[in-house]
Amino acid sequence: LPDDPSSTYEILYEKALEAYKDGNWFACASYLNRSIQDYKFYVEVVTRCRLNCKKSVIPAEAVGINFELIYYQQLLEISDCLRRCKKGKLGKRPEIPAPLVVDRKFEDRMPYNYLQFCYFKLEKNKEAVAAAYTYFITHQDDQRIIDNLKYYRGLEGVTDEDFKDLERNAYQNAYVRGLHAYHDSDWESTVKNMEESLRLYFEEEEKCCAACEGPYSHNGHPDFVNAVADHFLVVLICQYKCEEKLSVFGKEYLPNFVGEHFNFLQFAYFHMKDLDKVVQAVATFLLFQPDDEDMLRNKAYYMKEFGFHQGHFIPFEEAKQYFERRKIFSEIIDYVKTEYALSSDKLVDDTSNAWTKKIPPLKETTNPHSNYQPFMEYTEKIGVTIVADSAELNGSSRLAADGFFHDDHCHIISDLIRKKKSDSTGVRQITIPEAIQVVVEEHEYEISLRLLLRVIEVVRLYISAFINSTGLFVKQARIVCRPGDDKGEKKQHEDCIPQEDGGCIKTFSHLSDQEYIGVAFLTNIIDGTGQLYFMDKDKQIQSSLAPKCGRLTIFKASDHHGVNPSSVNERCSLYVHLTSNVNDDDKSQRQVKEFLKKMDEGRTKQPSEVNNTEILQQFYDQGVKIIQAGEKDLLGRERLVADGLATEEECSRLINLTRKGGLYGDGYKGTTSPHTDSETFLGLNISRASKLVQQKAVSMNIVQLALDISEMSRLLVEKFLNLSHPLYFEYTHLVCRTAKEANEKDRSDDLSHPVHADNCDLQPDGTCIVRETSFMQRHYSAILYLNEDIEGGDFFFAYPNKSVQVSVQPKCGRLVGFNAGEFHGVRAVLKGQRCALAMWYTKDPSYVELSRITAKRVLSQMGGKSKTTTVTDRNQNTGKDDEVEDASANVVHPKNADDQNSQSIPASKESKDAGAERTDNESEVSTSKETSSSMMEVKSKAMEKEEL
Ligand SMILES: O=C(O)CCC(=O)C(=O)O
Ligand SMILES: [Fe+2]
Numbered sequence: 001l002p003d004d005p006s007s008t009y010e011i012l013y014e015k016a017l018e019a020y021k022d023g024n025w026f027a028c029a030s031y032l033n034r035s036i037q038d039y040k041f042y043v044e045v046v047t048r049c050r051l052n053c054k055k056s057v058i059p060a061e062a063v064g065i066n067f068e069l070i071y072y073q074q075l076l077e078i079s080d081c082l083r084r085c086k087k088g089k090l091g092k093r094p095e096i097p098a099p100l101v102v103d104r105k106f107e108d109r110m111p112y113n114y115l116q117f118c119y120f121k122l123e124k125n126k127e128a129v130a131a132a133y134t135y136f137i138t139h140q141d142d143q144r145i146i147d148n149l150k151y152y153r154g155l156e157g158v159t160d161e162d163f164k165d166l167e168r169n170a171y172q173n174a175y176v177r178g179l180h181a182y183h184d185s186d187w188e189s190t191v192k193n194m195e196e197s198l199r200l201y202f203e204e205e206e207k208c209c210a211a212c213e214g215p216y217s218h219n220g221h222p223d224f225v226n227a228v229a230d231h232f233l234v235v236l237i238c239q240y241k242c243e244e245k246l247s248v249f250g251k252e253y254l255p256n257f258v259g260e261h262f263n264f265l266q267f268a269y270f271h272m273k274d275l276d277k278v279v280q281a282v283a284t285f286l287l288f289q290p291d292d293e294d295m296l297r298n299k300a301y302y303m304k305e306f307g308f309h310q311g312h313f314i315p316f317e318e319a320k321q322y323f324e325r326r327k328i329f330s331e332i333i334d335y336v337k338t339e340y341a342l343s344s345d346k347l348v349d350d351t352s353n354a355w356t357k358k359i360p361p362l363k364e365t366t367n368p369h370s371n372y373q374p375f376m377e378y379t380e381k382i383g384v385t386i387v388a389d390s391a392e393l394n395g396s397s398r399l400a401a402d403g404f405f406h407d408d409h410c411h412i413i414s415d416l417i418r419k420k421k422s423d424s425t426g427v428r429q430i431t432i433p434e435a436i437q438v439v440v441e442e443h444e445y446e447i448s449l450r451l452l453l454r455v456i457e458v459v460r461l462y463i464s465a466f467i468n469s470t471g472l473f474v475k476q477a478r479i480v481c482r483p484g485d486d487k488g489e490k491k492q493h494e495d496c497i498p499q500e501d502g503g504c505i506k507t508f509s510h511l512s513d514q515e516y517i518g519v520a521f522l523t524n525i526i527d528g529t530g531q532l533y534f535m536d537k538d539k540q541i542q543s544s545l546a547p548k549c550g551r552l553t554i555f556k557a558s559d560h561h562g563v564n565p566s567s568v569n570e571r572c573s574l575y576v577h578l579t580s581n582v583n584d585d586d587k588s589q590r591q592v593k594e595f596l597k598k599m600d601e602g603r604t605k606q607p608s609e610v611n612n613t614e615i616l617q618q619f620y621d622q623g624v625k626i627i628q629a630g631e632k633d634l635l636g637r638e639r640l641v642a643d644g645l646a647t648e649e650e651c652s653r654l655i656n657l658t659r660k661g662g663l664y665g666d667g668y669k670g671t672t673s674p675h676t677d678s679e680t681f682l683g684l685n686i687s688r689a690s691k692l693v694q695q696k697a698v699s700m701n702i703v704q705l706a707l708d709i710s711e712m713s714r715l716l717v718e719k720f721l722n723l724s725h726p727l728y729f730e731y732t733h734l735v736c737r738t739a740k741e742a743n744e745k746d747r748s749d750d751l752s753h754p755v756h757a758d759n760c761d762l763q764p765d766g767t768c769i770v771r772e773t774s775f776m777q778r779h780y781s782a783i784l785y786l787n788e789d790i791e792g793g794d795f796f797f798a799y800p801n802k803s804v805q806v807s808v809q810p811k812c813g814r815l816v817g818f819n820a821g822e823f824h825g826v827r828a829v830l831k832g833q834r835c836a837l838a839m840w841y842t843k844d845p846s847y848v849e850l851s852r853i854t855a856k857r858v859l860s861q862m863g864g865k866s867k868t869t870t871v872t873d874r875n876q877n878t879g880k881d882d883e884v885e886d887a888s889a890n891v892v893h894p895k896n897a898d899d900q901n902s903q904s905i906p907a908s909k910e911s912k913d914a915g916a917e918r919t920d921n922e923s924e925v926s927t928s929k930e931t932s933s934s935m936m937e938v939k940s941k942a943m944e945k946e947e948l
Contacts, residue, residue: 474585
């Protein structure tokens with residue numbers, strides 16, 4: 001099997017050598033042959049992938065030209081040049097770059113904090129003031145430095161001029177001078193300084209981009225192309241952020257900084273009667289803000305009054321190039337956000353609920369390896385892959401592995417900490433008892449707590465197995481979120497090394513090496529920041545790992561480690577401290593288990609307490625009809641058929657959704673015809689549906705409809721069957737089975753879905769056994785049909801010997817519900833496409849369908865409704881808005897890094913206003929009010945001029 005992880009060539013080879021040692025010649029030969037075969041297969045597949053991927057991207061007519069070789073030849077030359085240049089200029093300096101933490105301290109102006117004090121001690125007051133002021137610019141809420149500045153102001157000989165920002169860039173000075181000149185109506189100086197500012201800015205931006213082309217630490221052993229692409233991406237994201245970084249004056253962010261120059265310039269050129277440049281400046285401004293109404297009006301005015309026409313409005317070349325380069329950046333980043341990052345999980349089907357597989361318990365054993373193997377097999381099954389071992393991480397008992405859980409899990413677990421405020425250092429954290437409290441207050445977080453408990457348990461068992469222990473204990477576990485760089489973590493880093501447990505330490509105290517730490521990342525950080533790193537005794541960085549949701553890193557509690565700040569988004573991880581000492585067990589796991597058990601018990605009703613008449617009446621009032629039910633009609637107690645759960649319009653919208661977003665395959669193994677060769681199978685699950693909404697490939701209303709209708713169906717099954725325990729969704733799947741055209745086969749015995757039960761494996765003797773692979777957590781099933789214009793395709797309940805008991809014909813709005821243990825099947829679909837919404841429900845909340853929670857989150861984030869549907873709410877979701885908005889609305893914009901409360905740049909009114917009142921609208925095309933008003937001023941002044 002190509003993807004069978006237990007028979008790869010290296011494992012087969014190992015087995016062959018074992019057989020060889022044991023003198024088992026037959027096995028030896030057989031393993032060696034299989035191993036050789038698999039090796040050939042593997043090499044063939046990988047090389048083909050490499051070739052085909054290139055060919056699929058590079059157009060055939062360009063292949064012969066070999067741009068690639070030319071590019072890499074140039075790259076080799078640049079590389080050679082770079083090495084020699086550095087060597088020549090830096091001489092004997094060690095090649096190893098300084099740890100990121102140090103670089104960040106410089107970027108954050110930390111040295112000036114010390115410098116001011118040293119100057120003060122040296123009684124060099126003027127220098128002390130400048131250093132203090134420079135530090136203050138990036139630490140404006142640091143009370144200590146504010147006090148110092150006040151104190152300095154009172155010192156003899158200190159004047160206003162001494163309060164200068166030593167790190168302010170030349171272009172910033174020019175810009176500020178330009179603003180002053182503009183205010184004084186000194187047009188010549190405005191032009192001179194604004195042009196100067198632009199020229200220096202472009203230089204500075206080029207340098208900033210070059211600074212981004214630094215080293216990158218890869219995880220694992222990527223392919224050449226993947227390695228180049230990943231490194232490129234990190235550089236690109238860094239370069240894209242240059243504009244944002246350079247648009248910050250002190251702590252203040254100036255939106256559309258580059259474009260704004262041309263606003264002032266067009267006005268100054270106008271006054272200097274340089275009309276050719278006026279139109280160029282207008283064209284350039286509109287490049288950055290094409291919808292700016294005031295500038296468009298200015299343009300119309302210039303056209304009307306001075307006879308310019310469209311062709312005259314040519315932007316300045318350098319600004320145009322800059323703009324176009326950034327446009328490409330943004331397109332690539334957009335692609336990465338919507339496609340590239342998703343492409344890896346497009347390949348894996350995230351529907352198989354692999355994660356809910358039973359965790360093998362650890363056995364008390366004297367053979368330390370006996371737990372390791374089954375546990376590693378389990379983790380392999382749920383998709384865990386090791387990315388770096390102890391040797392690669394330069395330590396002992398270290399490991400990093402990916403795939404313990406997925407994005408859904410990360411979001412849902414992180415929900416527990418969502419409302420937690422940060423402490424004085426900007427860090428947010430939550431312990432297990434606090435997490436329980438969150439659920440006590442808001443029951444909706446129960447699933448999050450269940451997941452958290454499960455993740456901690458998997459981490460505990462995995463680490464125990466990894467270090468060959470029969471079971472470590474949890475000494476402490478917590479979720480820790482560190483703020484992104486722009487959210488003020490900076491001040492914490494003065495002299496200490498941030499730790500994964502939320503603290504920040506100056507020295508490493510000696511910790512027992514019988515204790516272990518597991519860090520399970522809950523955030524993806526793709527720009528190369530926020531790593532967890534290991535250090536040797538001399539604080540040299542040995543290795544580092546990028547945060548990635550589902551990645552677990554294991555190390556000894558005594559290992560020196562640190563956390564790099566993330567550059568933008570908050571960085572969350574689950575920190576689990578394990579010990580071999582039972583007395584150190586924090587008992588929180590038991591506490592959570594008991595708490596959850598009580599919650600569950602609280603929901604189960606006595607049969608006498610169940611009274612569903614009112615809800616059922618509401619269903620009937622809404623036109624839902626029970627057609628057949630129970631032993632009498634359907635030959636089984638827990639069986640029902642109801643009509644009227646969806647209107648024709650709703651059915652066709654759901655069919656559209658499936659056709660538009662479905663993937664060929666059953667959603668489990670990806671085979672296009674899983675049950676019969678004569679049909680294809682198209683499936684769409686909620687997880688994919690919500691991703692499609694995010695990508696604006698389908699509208700959110702239609703996904704909301706799928707959620708609402710399935711929720712109604714669930715409620716009806718639970719209420720009609722008088723269940724004493726609530727049902728939860730386990731899996732929701734839109735499916736269409738299509739008869740292949742021009743099918744020659746005789747299908748009289750064929751079935752679209754063979755007779756089966758949904759939670760056990762039906763045996764030839766009519767018994768049904770529960771295996772690890774059967775979905776035993778599925779307690780009830782329901783299928784809502786969406787159309788009847790097909791031939792064949794009847795659903796039927798069956799006897800254990802597989803013969804038909806009762807048939808049900810599909811029809812839009814018809815629901816079949818039953819206990820998942822009932823035997824059933826589907827007759828062959830002979831003509832047409834048979835679509836349905838299949839649902840499985842569970843009584844066990846640990847198996848809740850996580851992607852439903854994610855989907856609801858996605859929809860509410862995008863402005864959808866947040867409330868759950870009730871029976872009487874139906875028919876509110878109409879198809880009017882199914883059309884998706886223009887996909888181009890999805891462009892990525894840079895994040896603005898300003899601070900609402902920041903102080904203004906001294907003596908620059910425009911900048912202050914523009915910065916302080918900026919709204920959160922990140923769209924490039926919107927103009928802030930302030931800009932508009934200054935533009936109004938420009939326009940009215942232009943008119944005045946004309947009147948004169
Ligand atoms: O589509 C149907 O009618 C039944 C499908 C089914 O039984 C299943 O997918 O397990
Ligand atoms: Fe089934």
